[in-house]
Amino acid sequence: MSTTELLEAARALGQSLAPEAGRVEREGVERATLDRLAAAGLYGLTGPAWAGGGDVPASVYRKVAEWLSGADGNTWLVWFQHHPVVKMLAASPNTDLAGRYLPGLCAGTLQAGVAFSHLRNPSPSVTATAEGDRWRFSGTQPWCTGWGLIDLVLVGAATDEEVLFALVPAEDGPAVRCAGELSLAAMAGTRTVALALDGLVVEPADLVLRAPRRDWAVADHARSANVQPSVFGIALAALSSLRQTGAVVAEPLGEALHDVRARAYRLADEEPTGPGAGVDERLETAAEAILLGVEVTSALVTSLGGKAMVLSHPAQRWAREAMFHLVFAQTGALRSATLAAVAGARG
Ligand SMILES: Cc1cc2nc3c(=O)[nH]c(=O)nc-3n(C[C@H](O)[C@H](O)[C@H](O)COP(=O)(O)OP(=O)(O)OC[C@H]3O[C@@H](n4cnc5c(N)ncnc54)[C@H](O)[C@@H]3O)c2cc1C
Structure with missing residues (x-):
């Protein structure tokens, strides 16, 4: 499947998932939905070609992750947790284990x-x-x-x-x-x-x-400082609604969101020049992005008034999902950076 076809399939899936997202949160993600993502090639996106993976550039993975998280955060999260396994197994010195499981993981027959x-x-x-x-x-x-x-x-x-x-x-x-x-x-x-x-x-x-332990912690610290595309996926979905209900505030928030997103993805694409290099800038950017997600979703709730509180409206769910990103994949350093950004905004 070409990258264009992959992206088209992912966008169409996102559009079909969005109307069901509230129900999915209440009733639970179904394996049949995950199997649809697998059939569209979305489980092997980052996997190596020898195992049937798409080996796509980071930019393609991010687009898919943004669409899925903006459409249906619950389905996105279950799908998301598959990718570190593919990545770690593809890099594993245990090539027998990789040979045994990676083809199934890339096809999504194994999740x-x-x-x-x-x-x-x-x-x-x-x-x-x-x-x-x-x-x-x-x-x-x-x-x-x-x-x-x-x-x-x-x-x-x-x-x-x-x-x-x-x-x-x-x-x-x-x-x-x-x-x-x-x-x-x-x-x-x-x-x-x-x-x-x-x-x-x-x-x-x-x-x-x-x-x-120390080597893994240093590498994990650097990895975890990058912003998850889902932070932007949720904020962009909320922003698109906010354009209808609060156009005046949507404009500056949209500019800020596109600016921090461009910086975050540029930093994620940069090769670190040594252990820990650039991590402080990544952490500050991650904190800024996460808090902006809370701001955008809060603005949407405010602009809608009471109807934002109805469970069938996505606004309250996006606000709670933005809150989830305050703690998801949190390291001690990211916790401190986020709190420092909140304190800085008050100072
Ligand atoms: C809905 C949801 C689903 C999740 N799913 C998964 C999953 O499938 N798999 C998975 O592995 N994780 C998952 N997580 C965990 C997630 O990625 C974060 O690790 C977690 O939310 C961090 O919060 P914590 O309070 O549990 O971690 P904690 O370990 O209590 O704290 C977070 C960070 O603070 C720092 N810290 C805490 N205590 C100290 C201390 N005494 N001294 C110095 N630093 C300290 C640590 O560096 C730590 O990383 C999930 C979280 C949520 C909310």
Whole structure:
């Protein structure tokens, strides 16, 4: 499929998802919808060509992510969590594992999610213990999106010195189980759960990555400082509505949004010149973009008056989804940068 065809399919899917997004949040994302995204080639977008992936430029991935997140945030989030797995597996030294799973992951016949955000905390909540050449993972990962919808989950665990990532079946069993579906203020239809691991046996064949904790943290810190396209997808969807109901405020907000979006994507495309290079500028830009998303969606709610509060109106959902981005993929540094930007606006 050509890039033009991919983009056309993604845009058409976005248009068909948008009217159902409120219902999807209340009733839950369905696998059949995710399978439609897969059939349109959207699960393998970033995957390598040898595995049937599209290997598309970042700009194409961003367009698709913006359209999907603006159309239906819940479906977008479940779809989004698949891509780090494809990316990490494609770069894995475990080529047998990549050969086994990447073709299915790129086709979307296998769908995956992640469970490793706890590794960003100074005290990771899932630990790995060596047992011969195998490992046992134990603890609770507080967030895992898509449970019950996905086939595989990339689980992260830490030792004192290292981080380990394993790709395992996403099924309830004695060693991996849902420790409770979370009742959420936004993205409530994404089947996001806490995941309890109780001595999960990880064979070397299941390991995607094993890396020194410090090296991974530095790379993750730099990656997480980039703005997620979904921040813009939601804000652009709200802005387009705001043009009808609050044209005067839509104009300056639109200019600010396009300006920060251009800067954010330019920074994301720049090769870092060394570990940590440019991270402060990325963090400031991310904070600016996230807070602008809150501002745009708030302006839309205000411009609409009381009808914005009706659950069937997208305005309140976009406002809650913009709020979700205040914490999603948050590192300690991004939390500080966002709070500093709020304080700066008051000073
Ligand atoms: C709806 C939803 C779905 C999600 N789905 C997934 C998913 O599928 N998979 C997944 O892995 N994650 C998922 N997340 C987690 C998400 O990416 C973020 O990691 C999470 O929201 C950060 O908030 P926290 O309070 O849980 O993390 P915390 O770890 O408590 O805090 C966030 C950051 O603050 C810093 N910090 C916290 N405590 C300290 C301290 N004592 N000292 C210094 N720094 C500190 C850490 O660097 C940390 O990264 C999801 C989150 C939401 C809201």
